[in-house]
Every structure is written in structure tokens, then in C-alpha cells.
Amino acid sequence: MTKPINASFQEIIKLDVGKVKNVTLENEYAIFTNHLTKKFKDFTAVNDLNLKVEKGEIYGLLGPNGAGKTTVIKMLTSILNPSAGDAQVLGEKIPDGKVAPKIGYMPQETGVYLGLTVDQNLKFYGRVFNLKKDEMEKREDELLRFVDLLDWKNEMVENLSGGMKHRVSLACTLIHQPELLFLDEPTVGVDPELRVSFWDYFNQLRKKGVTILITTHYMDEARHCDRIGFMQRGSLIAEDEPLKLLEESGEDSLEDAFLVFSKRDKNRRKRVVS
Amino acid sequence: MKFYRVMAVSRKVFRDVANDKRSLAMLFLAPIFAMCVFGLAFSGDVEDVNVIIVNQDQGYTSPMGDTTYLSETIISNLDTKVLNIKNMGNVDEARQQVIDGKASAVIIFPENFTQNALLKTQDPSYPDSAEIIIQGDDSITNIKNSILQTVNQALSDTMTAEGVEPALKITSDPIYGKDAEFIDFFVPGILAFVVYLLTTILTLITFVGERVNGTLERVLASPVTEGEVITGYALTFGVLGVVQVALLLAVAILAFNIIVVGNVLLAFLAVAILAISCQALGILLSSLAKRPEQAIQFFPFVILPAFLLSGVFWPIQAIPAWLRPFSYLVPPTYAADACRAVMLKGWGLTKIWPDLLALVIFALLFLGLAVWSLKRGKN
Ligand SMILES: Nc1ncnc2c1ncn2[C@@H]1O[C@H](COP(=O)(O)OP(=O)(O)OP(=O)(O)O)[C@@H](O)[C@H]1O
Ligand SMILES: [Mg+2]
Numbered sequence: 086m087t088k089p090i091n092a093s094f095q096e097i098i099k100l101d102v103g104k105v106k107n108v109t110l111e112n113e114y115a116i117f118t119n120h121l122t123k124k125f126k127d128f129t130a131v132n133d134l135n136l137k138v139e140k141g142e143i144y145g146l147l148g149p150n151g152a153g154k155t156t157v158i159k160m161l162t163s164i165l166n167p168s169a170g171d172a173q174v175l176g177e178k179i180p181d182g183k184v185a186p187k188i189g190y191m192p193q194e195t196g197v198y199l200g201l202t203v204d205q206n207l208k209f210y211g212r213v214f215n216l217k218k219d220e221m222e223k224r225e226d227e228l229l230r231f232v233d234l235l236d237w238k239n240e241m242v243e244n245l246s247g248g249m250k251h252r253v254s255l256a257c258t259l260i261h262q263p264e265l266l267f268l269d270e271p272t273v274g275v276d277p278e279l280r281v282s283f284w285d286y287f288n289q290l291r292k293k294g295v296t297i298l299i300t301t302h303y304m305d306e307a308r309h310c311d312r313i314g315f316m317q318r319g320s321l322i323a324e325d326e327p328l329k330l331l332e333e334s335g336e337d338s339l340e341d342a343f344l345v346f347s348k349r350d351k352n353r354r355k356r357v358v359s
Numbered sequence: 360m361k362f363y364r365v366m367a368v369s370r371k372v373f374r375d376v377a378n379d380k381r382s383l384a385m386l387f388l389a390p391i392f393a394m395c396v397f398g399l400a401f402s403g404d405v406e407d408v409n410v411i412i413v414n415q416d417q418g419y420t421s422p423m424g425d426t427t428y429l430s431e432t433i434i435s436n437l438d439t440k441v442l443n444i445k446n447m448g449n450v451d452e453a454r455q456q457v458i459d460g461k462a463s464a465v466i467i468f469p470e471n472f473t474q475n476a477l478l479k480t481q482d483p484s485y486p487d488s489a490e491i492i493i494q495g496d497d498s499i500t501n502i503k504n505s506i507l508q509t510v511n512q513a514l515s516d517t518m519t520a521e522g523v524e525p526a527l528k529i530t531s532d533p534i535y536g537k538d539a540e541f542i543d544f545f546v547p548g549i550l551a552f553v554v555y556l557l558t559t560i561l562t563l564i565t566f567v568g569e570r571v572n573g574t575l576e577r578v579l580a581s582p583v584t585e586g587e588v589i590t591g592y593a594l595t596f597g598v599l600g601v602v603q604v605a606l607l608l609a610v611a612i613l614a615f616n617i618i619v620v621g622n623v624l625l626a627f628l629a630v631a632i633l634a635i636s637c638q639a640l641g642i643l644l645s646s647l648a649k650r651p652e653q654a655i656q657f658f659p660f661v662i663l664p665a666f667l668l669s670g671v672f673w674p675i676q677a678i679p680a681w682l683r684p685f686s687y688l689v690p691p692t693y694a695a696d697a698c699r700a701v702m703l704k705g706w707g708l709t710k711i712w713p714d715l716l717a718l719v720i721f722a723l724l725f726l727g728l729a730v731w732s733l734k735r736g737k738n
Contacts (some may be wrong), residue, residue: 159576162576162580163579163580163737164576164579164580164737165737165738166737166738168738180737182582182584185580185581185582186581186582188580190576190577190580190581191577192573192576192577193573194571194572194573194576195572195573196572196573196574196576196577197572197574198371198375198572198574199568199572200374200375200378200379201371201374201375201378202378205371205374205378209367209370209371209374210577210581212363212364212366212367212370213364213367213368213578213581213582213583214581214582215361215363215364241378257577258577267580
């Protein structure tokens with residue numbers, strides 16, 4: 086029953102260090118990347134990225150098409166191997182299978198089986214995570230209620246509308262109650278009403294301590310994030326709380342703020358080159 | 360490797376196939392259709408060849424005074440299933456029919472046919488032998504051979520009936536495959552061919568779908584490993600291959616009354632291993648295709664080598680010697696050989712193990728390569 090004394094002692098020390106110096110240890114971040122780089126042949130899609138996401142945070146990765154957002158997520162979910170640098174996810178070095186049961190990944194390309202019903206999709210992903218039967222039924226019911234697809238449970242996914250497919254995809258991502266979510270444009274094609282309820286749900290999850298890394302092109306949504314990282318050409322060009330980013334750029338929309346940071350980044354590059 | 364994850368993948372693949380009526384039709388109806396079409400059309404036996412007989416035989420009148428016409432006996436012994444016989448009196452007219460493409464050959468019995476035949480048998484020193492002249496369109500070798508063979512058969516039947524024992528004789532006394540017809544040779548081959556073709560193509564299409572729809576990525580981000588994905592697929596397609604073959608065999612036995620002397624379970628085993636290597640091949644090929652349409656471009660490369668080289672439609676001995684080594688590089692060759700040996704010769708495990716071993720080696724090789732291709736995709 087009682088823990089070995091030295092183990093609890095170590096725990097106390099660790100906690101103290103964290104509190105006293107107000108720093109988080111590397112492996113206490115939800116996501117910690119160290120010069121993370123991805124090259125496809127000669128093309129650098131992600132360039133020397135140092136990203137820190139704390140546990141229980143909603144972090145928004147924003148940037149134009151091709152900025153490298155998806156590539157970052159694929160490295161952090163062990164779908165792609167980094168070309169250089171490394172990263173820790175929930176304290177585990179990636180790429181590694183150890184952390185997989187604790188993360189949920191929603192790919193940009195829906196990632197659901199069109200030839201299966203909504204129910205069969207959810208069951209498949211549930212089985213992969215070894216959910217027990219009654220737990221599965223319970224989760225499925227909750228999630229279908231949340232994405233408002235209870236009536237479509239036995240419909241073939243290929244017969245659903247685009248936005249509905251995205252909702253199925255989100256439900257599949259959440260089936261095993263992951264601690265860390267990677268959501269790649271989860272709200273694309275989802276109607277405004279439902280989008281609001283998605284964000285309510287994300288906030289609820291955060292309150293439970295779930296960490297979320299999200300990408301989006303909807304700037305109004307990005308305001309809900311705790312912190313935002315602007316990405317351009319594989320690099321992080323600015324990172325802060327949404328309001329602080331607006332303040333720093335002197336703009337009142339995140340779109341314009343991005344343009345300001347983008348221009349600054351370009352100028353900086355020019356200076357480096359010249 | 361966790362069993363429950365392999366089973367999750369396997370069940371999912373099975374569901375995916377079972378939900379789609381087209382996939383089901385492709386797996387279970389297309390093979391039966393193919394077997395019927397090929398089995399009936401491709402029987403290899405030539406029938407209804409138009410030939411014209413010009414019988415100028417004057418017969419032979421024995422010293423006793425009665426006249427015999429050997430030619431007529433021979434003609435009556437010709438197999439009329441193979442030959443459609445028409446009689447004509449004039450050689451030139453008959454030749455014209457061949458020239459015009461209305462008949463395949465003219466069979467001429469010369470005037471002194473019976474006379475020469477009988478005199479030569481009585482007295483071997485008699486200078487002239489009897490002759491049947493066949494003038495024909497030899498451009499289709501199958502037809503030419505059937506005409507020659509039919510005439511030969513009629514000739515030897517006649518001689519036996521006339522009590523003329525040939526000096527040399529060949530007796531066929533089958534060790535295996537007594538009464539076997541083309542369909543008996545063909546069915547075991549098509550079992551292997553169908554499983555090879557459909558498994559490879561179906562996994563190819565399914566797996567390109569997995570890549571395009573992002574499901575493969577989601578699965579790889581989950582605890583499922585590359586090896587588990589491929590084992591799951593292998594399990595489903597191995598089982599589907601056996602079901603396919605069982606169904607096909609049932610139809611073949613009921614409709615074509617084919618010969619099965621051995622233990623069909625061994626044939627199932629061969630086909631299951633074949634299916635496992637084929638699904639791995641399909642996954643391997645899918646890594647070369649970025650879009651579903653591109654997968655279709657691989658079909659000829661999947662179909663043709665097996666069609667030509669695997670000994671399904673004709674024996675490997677009928678393939679030019681320099682091409683034959685390539686036959687041993689396509690997996691269905693071994694499965695067809697094993698199925699044939701089991702079904703027609705009743706061979707057991709002790710005799711077909713080299714085929715099974717080859718299939719297992721192919722399966723391990725392709726499975727390994729498929730896992731490697733998935734891992735390589737991460738870089
Ligand atoms: N497998 C690949 N092979 C080669 N290049 C790739 C590959 N995947 C991505 N890229 C390139 O890497 C860059 C970053 O792509 P990525 O998908 O990460 O962008 P993104 O920020 O997610 O864009 P979007 O907003 O359009 O989703 C792009 O220029 C893309 O062309
Ligand atoms: Mg993207």
C-alpha cells in the first residue's frame with residue numbers, strides 16, 4: 086500500500102523544482118519540439134521548429150496553405166519521421182508507439198471509411214483502442230449526440246454530406262477519450278451553429294485537462310485558442326495569446342496581424358540575406 | 360503485435376468488402392462467370408470443322424469377285440463431332456472451297472486406294488502404298504492438327520476392324536487423370552488465377568482508398584502498427600480466398616462434374632497462402648499509386664504475367680523455353696500446380712510441399728516488402 090519512500094521523495098523534489106522556479110520540465114509539456122525539421126527531398130516543409138504546448142492548453146497553428154501545419158502534426162503523431170531535430174509528446178520521444186493510445190488525431194482528409202456505416206467506423210476505431218463493449222456503446226452514444234448524428238448511426242458514410250463526414254471524423258478521434266488532440270482543420274465545412282458547439286466542447290475538454298493542437302483557416306475561431314502560432318514556410322513567425330498578438334501588431338483582426346508578422350519576417354530574411 | 364488490433368483491422372476490411380455489393384459480386388460472381396465462359400469456350404477441343412471428301416477410290420475386287428471399298432469404311436469411322444463432312448467428285452472444285460474459305464481441307468482418297476492398301480498388306484514387297492491426301496488451310500494449326508488426328512484415328516479404327524494389326528501400336532493407360540477433359544485441367548488453374556487476380560486488385564483498390572482518404576494515417580497514428588495492418592488484411596483476404604474457391608469448386612463439381620480425387624482442404628490451403636501473398640502485393644503496388652485511377656494502370660501488369668506464365672490456361676511446357684523461368688516468378692504458378700496435383704492426382708502434403716513452400720516464401724517476401732513500404736512512406 087505505501088509507496089517506497091525514495092519514490093515519493095523524488096516526486097516532491099520534482100514538484101518543488103517546478104513550483105519554485107516556475108519552469109516546466111521538458112517532459113511535462115504536452116508537446117515539446119526541438120529543432121524539428123521535415124524535408125521532402127530538397128524541399129523543407131518544416132524548418133527548425135521549436136514548439137512548446139503546455140498541458141491543458143488549446144494551441145492554434147495558423148498559416149497559409151502549404152505553411153507546414155499538417156506536416157508538423159504528422160510528425161507529432163508518428164505518421165512521418167522527422168528529418169532532423171526531435172520532439173516529445175506527453176513526455177515520450179517520437180516517433181514511438183507508446184504515446185499513441187493517449188492521443189487523438191483528426192486528419193485533414195476526413196479519415197473515415199466511406200464504405201462503412203457511421204457505427205462501424207466508430208466501432209473500428211474503438212476496437213483499435215481496445216474499448217470494452219459497454220464502454221464503447223456509451224461513448225458512441227455520447228459522441229453521436231454531440232456531433233448530432235444519432236439518426237445517421239447506421240447510414241453509410243459515403244451517403245453523408247461533407248460537413249457530416251467531418252463530424253463523423255471528429256467523433257472517431259474522440260472515441261477513446263485521448264489526453265491530447267491533434268485536430269487538422271476540424272471545422273471545415275461544418276455549419277456555424279455546429280461550429281459553436283464544437284468549440285464549446287473543446288473548452289469543456291480543456292477544463293478536464295485535455296490538450297488540443299488545432300489548425301484552422303477560420304480566424305474568428307482562432308480567438309478561442311489560449312495561444313496561437315503563426316506559421317509561414319515551415320517556420321513559426323510569431324506566437325502568443327490572441328489578444329497579445331493583436332496588440333503587438335497593432336491590428337484588430339488576426340488576418341491583418343498575420344500579414345504584419347509575415348511582412349516583418351520577410352524583411353528580417355532580406356536583411357539576413359543582404 | 361496485439362491480436363485484438365489485428366482482429367479490429369481484419370473485421371473492418373471484411374465489413375468494407377461485405378458492405379459493397381460490387382466487391383461481393385467481383386469476388387464471388389465474377390469467378391463463376393469466368394469459369395463458365397472460359398470452361399465452355401476455351402475447352403481446347405476443336406469441333407465442326409468443314410472438310411470436303413473427294414473419294415475417287417475404285418475399290419478392290421478380289422479374285423472371288425466381291426469388291427471392297429476401304430475408303431468408305433474409313434469415312435464412316437471419321438468423328439463427325441469434329442468434322443462436318445461434305446462429299447464432292449471433283450478435286451479442283453473441292454480445292455476452290457478451301458481457297459474461298461468455305462472449308463478447311465480437302466481429303467482425297469485416290470483411285471487405287473483400297474487396291475494398294477490391301478495388296479501392300481498381303482505382300483509387303485508390293486511397290487505402291489495407299490495414300491490419303493489432305494490439302495488444307497494449315498494456317499490455323501489447331502484445326503490442322505485436329506483434322507490429321509481425326510483421320511489417323513479413323514484409319515487405325517478401320518485397320519483394327521479389318522483385322523489388320525499394325526506393326527507398331529501405342530496403348531494409353533492413364534496413371535492419373537483417366538477420362539480427364541480440358542475443364543478438369545482448367546478448374547484447378549482458374550481457382551488459383553481468380554484468387555490471385557481478385558485479391559491483388561481488390562487490396563490494391565482498397566489500400567489506395569486508405570491512403571487517399573486519410574484512414575491509413577489515422578490508423579498509423581493510433582496504436583496499430585504497420586505489421587498489424589498488414590496481418591489484418593492478410594487474415595481477411597486469406598479467408599475470402601478460401602470462401603471464393605469453395606464456392607467456385609462447388610459450382611464446378613455441380614455444373615461441370617469435374618474430377619476431384621484428392622483432399623480439397625489442401626487446395627484451400629494453397630489458395631489461402633496465395634491470397635495472403637497477393638494482398639501483400641496489392642498493398643505494395645498501392646504505394647506506387649497516388650490516386651485510384653493510377654491503380655488501374657497497374658492492372659495489365661498484374662493480369663498479363665499470370666495469364667501468360669502461370670500455366671493456368673495452358674501447361675507451362677507450352678511456353679517457350681526461354682520464358683519458362685519467369686513462370687516460376689509468378690505465385691499463381693505454384694498454386695495452380697498444387698491444386699491440380701491435389702484434385703487430379705490426389706497428391707498429399709508429402710508431394711505438394713515444394714509448391715506450398717514456394718507459396719510461403721512468396722507470402723513472407725511480399726508481407727515483408729509491404730511492411731517495409733509502409734515504413735518507408737514515413738520518410
Ligand atoms: N508527402 C509529401 N511529399 C512532398 N511534399 C509534401 C508532402 N507533404 C507535404 N508536402 C509539402 O510540404 C508543404 C507543407 O504542406 P502541409 O500539408 O504541411 O501544409 P499545410 O500548412 O497543412 O497547408 P494547408 O493549409 O493547405 O493544409 C507543402 O508545400 C507541400 O507541398
Ligand atoms: Mg494542412
